[in-house]
Amino acid sequence: MSDRKKIGPLGEELVVKFLVKQGYEILDRNYRRPWGELDIVARKKNKIHFVEVKALSSSVIENGVTHETSPELGDGARALAYIHSGIRKDRFRPEDNMSKGKMLRLSRIIQTYLMGKHVSDETHWQFDVATVLINTGTKKAKIKFLDDLPIRQS
Numbered sequence: 001m002s003d004r005k006k007i008g009p010l011g012e013e014l015v016v017k018f019l020v021k022q023g024y025e026i027l028d029r030n031y032r033r034p035w036g037e038l039d040i041v042a043r044k045k046n047k048i049h050f051v052e053v054k055a056l057s058s059s060v061i062e063n064g065v066t067h068e069t070s071p072e073l074g075d076g077a078r079a080l081a082y083i084h085s086g087i088r089k090d091r092f093r094p095e096d097n098m099s100k101g102k103m104l105r106l107s108r109i110i111q112t113y114l115m116g117k118h119v120s121d122e123t124h125w126q127f128d129v130a131t132v133l134i135n136t137g138t139k140k141a142k143i144k145f146l147d148d149l150p151i152r153q154s
Helices: 003-021 075-083 100-116
Strands: 025-033 036-044 047-057 124-135 140-149
Touching: 003 025, 003 036, 003 047, 003 124, 003 140, 025 100, 036 100, 047 100, 100 124
Parallel strands: 047 124
Antiparallel strands: 025 036, 036 047, 124 140
């Protein structure tokens, strides 16, 4: 298996460990149907969390500015450097890979999951994205958890 194909499953495994440490109960992983997939389904405090994992190896970032490569820059300087970097944005931050089409597919698969598992309409749920930047050289990862993102329900 290529390094690129290993990054996704490794990112998911790291996020599962992160969620468990945060008190989440993992209900399902890689719930697949022909029209989509849910990476992680978890529960915390009677709310279901549908977690999309976006993992990226730092090795694909060329001339990028990250916490790992430029710790002396503040958040604002890093953001400005990112904007002006000329780097294709869909290759720099994992969350940039969340397209409108992807969000629509996720909405459909979430509805399929809720109906298929006979989840009550009164059960609260939310959509979260966990981004993982993996530095394969140092064998360290940085997880950013973006919770309760709006998702189009159609």
